[in-house]
Amino acid sequence: MMSQPVRSMTDNVQVSHLPRQQNESQSTVCDEAVEKTKEDLPATAETANIEPTESGKPKRKPSFYLAVLSLMLVILIVSLDATALSVAIPVITSDLNGTSLTAFWAGISFMLAVVIVQPIYTTVSDVLGRKIALYTGFVLFTIGSIIFAVAHSMSILILGRIIQGLGGGGLDVLNEIIIADITTLKERPLYLGLMSVPMAIGSALGPILGAAFSEYATWRWIGWINLPIIAVSAPLAVFFLRLKPIERSMWSRLASLDWIGLVLFAIGITVFALPLSWGGAMYPWSSWRTIVPLVIGIVVLTVFAVYEARPAHPVFPYRIFRSRTAVVTLIGSFIHGMVLYTLLFYMPLFFESVFLEAPLGSAVSMLPLLCMVTAFSGLAAWVVEYVRHYRWEIWLGWVLLTLGTGLFAVWDVNSSLAIKSGFQVIAGIGMGALFTVLPIPMQASAPTAEDQGLAVGVLVSFRLFGALVGLAIGSTAFSSTFGHGISSLGSNLPKDVVILKDPNQAIGFIPYLRQLRNLTAEELNAIRSVYRDSMQTIWYILTGFGGFGFLTSLLTASLTLETEELSRQYFDGDMA
Structure with missing residues (x-):
């Protein structure tokens, strides 16, 4: 068996500067993590x-x-x-x-x-x-x-x-x-x-x-x-x-697949995810239609998690989660997906409702954020390629993501183009950096090179699950704040906007805000302010999660990147 580079299973030591020979001498740390055939x-x-x-x-x-x-x-x-x-x-x-x-x-x-x-x-x-x-x-x-x-x-x-x-x-x-x-x-x-x-x-x-x-x-x-x-x-x-x-x-x-685990996971995640998607939108969170499937989903996923200790090829191998760096990186990926995808959903709606922009105009207004994500997702990975360290980029990425998202709360109907664009630039740099740098410690913490593909697959799943949870939280926060805001305007709403008394209609009504002609400027601005306050609540929540992501990232260890091993499904350029 080829010697494996050391992976600290508790990540309590810094190994990025250990000599290669020393790493190889300690390869037995990983031998118990996975059994391999020749x-x-x-x-x-x-x-x-x-x-x-x-x-x-x-x-x-x-x-x-x-x-x-x-x-x-x-x-x-x-x-x-x-x-x-x-x-x-x-x-x-x-x-x-x-x-x-x-x-x-x-x-x-x-x-x-x-x-x-x-x-x-x-x-x-x-x-x-x-x-x-x-x-x-x-x-x-x-x-x-x-x-x-x-x-x-x-x-x-x-x-x-x-x-x-x-x-x-x-x-x-x-x-x-x-x-x-x-x-x-x-x-x-x-x-x-x-x-x-x-x-x-x-x-x-x-x-x-x-x-x-x-x-x-x-x-x-x-x-x-x-x-x-x-x-x-x-x-x-x-x-x-x-x-x-x-x-x-x-x-x-086919026989070695974890069929029972796959069925348990598919049932559990489906039953759990459905009420997350409709809670606060289709049905109230207090409704039995939300609570019952949510509880059933949690029970099935718990059974799935206990069962996963048994199969030879489980859906989520326990060995992937034994490293402290892997755990905090998965938490970070979950929060990153929560913040990124929730912003991508609600930011164009913010521009359409608060600044009364058309859909195309709102998409253009998001370009500062999207361009920064584009530029720095590539740049951050290439910087790691050059300096061979990743922790400082993760920490800086969380600081910028949290700062930029928090500054979105400053936006109002009178915000200038510089304020709208500048805050997006700050958040976009952080989001872009985290997109490509977080997979690096996740793969470096894998017990063996064989597990690196599996590790990054788990990370991507956590990112998208975070997105689903973020959208559920955003929907609930928006509906709750919007309902209170509309109620504060009094019971005599103009007939053109009386539908907004139902918070579930607020998102669907956004395209019609630009077409209102019978409202006075003061009445329209009051409606826009309710939308602004409702989405401001979402910015606050995402900022809090961003801060938590930064705190957990401080536990990330600096693991070596100087390994040259390939997975068993490596690229074979000599194949016919």
């Missing part, structure tokens, strides 16, 4: 026949870069699709004669499906192979995109979004897992930086394209635009993503 042992760049360059880094063949391009296109389509719909939902709902309820499910169904399937893709790809899971993601995402684009009713559109989520969840998590498979930890910051570019570009362009399609063409292009990108990405993956196959028969791999 064919499952991790390879190195040397044993995988990858020639080094003069700098010592692996010399890659053209097929490797074409495979990386395929993964970058995967990230682009998922990022575009995940962010394009929110600004177009009012137009879609009107066009398909939908209701507030169907509009709600059109918006949340994709996220729910992604949260449910990501851990399943992670464990299935670890046992059956990455490419089988990747191809499944491509097929489901393509089918879902077509159904969405041709839908003539809200129910069919929601079905398309669910199928897109079932595929998109796999594509989203597998691109990061496969990058962990085909690169060494030593060179990974460079590729994490490259992968962040299409993610950030997609997140920036998504709202703009969604608004442009819905206003000037047709919202159906939100689905159609995925197809040409898939038509390029999928063939590149088929012909150039040459991963070393798992040396076991398909039947033996």
Whole structure:
């Protein structure tokens, strides 16, 4: 067995400066973490026949870069699709004669499906192979995109979004897992930086394209635009993503899957996530329709967590969570997803309701945030590639995220462009840095190189689950504050806005604020102030979570990045 570099299971020591020889002499720390058969042992760049360059880094063949391009296109389509719909939902709902309820499910169904399937893709790809899971993601995402684009009713559109989520969840998590498979930890910051570019570009362009399609063409292009990108990405993956196959028969791999764990997780996370999505929106949090499934989901997930100590290939291996650095990084990823995705949902609504901007204008107003996320998600990873340390970037990222999010509370109807843009820049730098730097300690803390892909898959799942929880918290905070704010205006609301007495109608009514003609300037400003105060509550909550993320990040250890081991599903450029 090849010696493994030391991983402190308690992270109480700094190992980034330990000599390589000393690291190898202490490799027995990880031997108890996982049992391997001979064919499952991790390879190195040397044993995988990858020639080094003069700098010592692996010399890659053209097929490797074409495979990386395929993964970058995967990230682009998922990022575009995940962010394009929110600004177009009012137009879609009107066009398909939908209701507030169907509009709600059109918006949340994709996220729910992604949260449910990501851990399943992670464990299935670890046992059956990455490419089988990747191809499944491509097929489901393509089918879902077509159904969405041709839908003539809200129910069919929601079905398309669910199928897109079932595929998109796999594509989203597998691109990061496969990058962990085909690169060494030593060179990974460079590729994490490259992968962040299409993610950030997609997140920036998504709202703009969604608004442009819905206003000037047709919202159906939100689905159609995925197809040409898939038509390029999928063939590149088929012909150039040459991963070393798992040396076991398909039947033996199927038999080794944790079927009971998969079923328990799928049931538990579905029953738990559904009331999180509708609590405070469809039903009150005090309703039995929210409480009962929430409790059942918690019970099933608890049974799942206890059971996971038994299987040989569990969905969530306990060994991934034994490191203190892994635990605090997962907490950070959860909070990062909570803050980022909640802001991406509510910020355009803030611009539309408080500043009375059109959907396209609100998407453009978000460009400072999105551009900073784009730039610094790549830059931060490349800085780690250069300096070989990551903790200070994580700490600085949390400080900027917390500061910038807190400053959003200063915004009001009279805020200048400089104030609106400047605060977004601060928050965007922090969010971008954390997006690509957090996976580095998560992978460095993995017991073996074999577990690095699994570790980053778990991290991505935590990020998206944080997004779901953040949206639930945001919905509850918004509805509660909005209800109190509207009540404070008195019972004699103008008839044009009397619908706002029901806080559940507040989001759907935003596009009509610009069209109100019978309200005086004072009455309209009062309504805008209620929207402002309601979203200010969300900024305060997210700021508090950002501060907690910073405090937990102080427990992150500085682990070595100087390892050259590859996963058993490494890139095999010599395969036919």
